Amino acid sequence: xxxxxxxxxxxxxxxxxxxxxxxxxxxxxxxxxxxxxxxxxxxxxxxxxxxxxxxxxxxxxxxxxxxxxxxxxxxxxxxxxxxxxxxxxxxxxxxxxxxxxxxxxxxxxxxxxxxxxxxxxxxxxxxxxxxxxxxxxxxxxxxxxxxxxxxxxxxxxxxxxxxxxxxxxxxxxxxxxxxxxxxxxxxxxxxxxxxxxxxxxxxxxxxxxxxxxxxxxxxxxxxxxxxxxxxxxxxxxxxxxxxxxxxxxxxxxxxxxxxxxxxxxxxxxxxxxxxxxxxxxxxxxxxxxxxxxx
Numbered sequence: 001x002x003x004x005x006x007x008x009x010x011x012x013x014x015x016x017x018x019x020x021x022x023x024x025x026x027x028x029x030x031x032x033x034x035x036x037x038x039x040x041x042x043x044x045x046x047x048x049x050x051x052x053x054x055x056x057x058x059x060x061x062x063x064x065x066x067x068x069x070x071x072x073x074x075x076x077x078x079x080x081x082x083x084x085x086x087x088x089x090x091x092x093x094x095x096x097x098x099x100x101x102x103x104x105x106x107x108x109x110x111x112x113x114x115x116x117x118x119x120x121x122x123x124x125x126x127x128x129x130x131x132x133x134x135x136x137x138x139x140x141x142x143x144x145x146x147x148x149x150x151x152x153x154x155x156x157x158x159x160x161x162x163x164x165x166x167x168x169x170x171x172x173x174x175x176x177x178x179x180x181x182x183x184x185x186x187x188x189x190x191x192x193x194x195x196x197x198x199x200x201x202x203x204x205x206x207x208x209x210x211x212x213x214x215x216x217x218x219x220x221x222x223x224x225x226x227x228x229x230x231x232x233x234x235x236x237x238x239x240x241x242x243x244x245x246x247x248x249x250x251x252x253x254x255x256x257x258x259x260x261x262x263x264x265x266x267x268x269x270x271x272x273x274x275x276x277x278x279x280x281x282x283x284x285x286x287x288x289x290x291x292x293x294x
Contacts, residue, residue, distance in 0.1 A: 005083060009036055009043045010154045014162045014277065019248040020265060025273040028264055031159065034253060034283035038076045041155075041281040045178050046076035048150035049139045050084060059137055061085060066136040068092065068123035070175065070208055071100040072282050073141055078107035089136070091123045099286040121217050143220035147178035148185070155179065156186025159277050165190065168274035171264040173199040173210040173256040174230075177222040179279060184226040198227045199256075199263040205235040209256030209281065231263035238262060242284065242292060252284035255292060 013032045021028035033041035053059040065088040067077055074090040081088040090104050094113035104111050114123045130136040141147050159167060170187055172180040177198075184196040200212045210233075213219065235255075242258030245251040257280045264278035284293065 005037055005079075006047060009047050011158060012036060014159070015251075017249060020244065020261065021268055023268045023271065026268045026271050027275045028268055029163065029275065029277045030249075030251060030261075030280045031155070031277055032251070033279060033281050036076075038072075038079045039283045039286065040072035040076060041179055041279060042072040042076040043079070044150040044154055045141060045147040045176075046073060046080045048153070049141065049144050049146040050077070050080045050086070052146045052149075053139065054084065059086070059139075063087075064134075064136045065089070065139065066091065066127045066130050067139050067141065068120060068127040069141075070120050071096055071286070072209065073176070074109070074111075075100060075103050075107070075286075077139070078104040078109035082108040089130070091127045093119055093123055097287055098289050103286065120211070121214070124217065141176045141178065141219075142217075145221065147176060148182035148221050151179050151182025152186045153182075156183040159183065160187060160190050163275055163277065166275045167191075167194055167277050169195045169197055169267060169271075169276040171197045171199065171231075171260055171267065171276060171278040173207075173260045173279065173281060174227075175209050175211050175256070177219050179281070181221055181223060181226055188226070195228045196226060197263060197267060198230045199260050200230055200232050201238075201259070202232045202234045205233070205238075207233070207235055207238045207255050207259050209254065210238075210259050231266055233259040233262045239292060241265075242287075245280075246284060246293070251280060253280045254282050254284055254287050257281050 012035045014029050017028040036043035068091045089110040091112045093116050095116040131138050187194045201207045201210050238255045238259035241262045260278050
């Protein structure tokens with residue numbers, strides 16, 4: 001049966017760690033979100049936010065969409081918006097990799113770069129000002145319920161199905177927190193004993209896609225009760241693990257996936273037995289202009 005591009009979002013592979021996991025009593029599985037058409041886990045949320053907004057009538061072909069992003073959500077929104085014929089402006093810090101900027105523009109989005117020193121918080125402030133002053137509509141991945149609901153409807157059920165209900169631990173980097181919120185909600189409904197592990201950077205670290213938000217910018221969709229444990233990782237650990245994933249597992253992914261894998265391996269060392277699923281959130285090709293793989 002022929003498919004449209006939307007049919008290829010989700011149902012990503014779940015593969016077994018063959019090299020990095022050394023605990024024989026623990027199965028470590030990687031959820032390969034780079035297989036989505038836009039190259040990351042964010043395709044799920046972008047599709048659900050735009051489709052649901054159109055269905056409810058909160059957005060239309062006449063809407064001027066704007067969104068602050070660190071990269072992957074922007075690429076996904078640019079792709080989905082383009083298919084629906086919607087105009088969108090994406091705002092992100094000017095130190096974002098050129099592959100991300102070029103990909104968003106290739107999909108037809110307008111890209112605005114804000115000063116590096118104000119970070120993603122500054123990009124969010126810029127977008128919010130355009131909403132208030134110029135009538136733009138912000139999908140607001142940080143507060144949009146359709147973000148986490150995408151993972152409640154797809155990511156969680158896929159993991160439960162593909163592990164035959166044997167999952168004991170779920171590990172995810174935390175940015176907007178949509179992935180961990182929605183997946184946790186579904187998995188906990190199936191088995192309250194499943195442990196949900198969030199990944200954050202150490203205080204002195206900067207890892208694209210993983211954040212420890214200041215209180216004023218904490219995503220409104222985040223509910224701390226849905227996360228059982230938080231493991232912190234450093235920039236160096238995340239970088240080195242991204243390189244090891246490529247060299248030892250054949251998994252080409254970015255720093256946030258490296259960070260999640262660091263946390264998953266730390267967790268595996270503490271377990272007598274179990275089945276861990278860790279999110280590999282994107283592909284490494286959008287980091288080639290950085291020094292990540294040098």
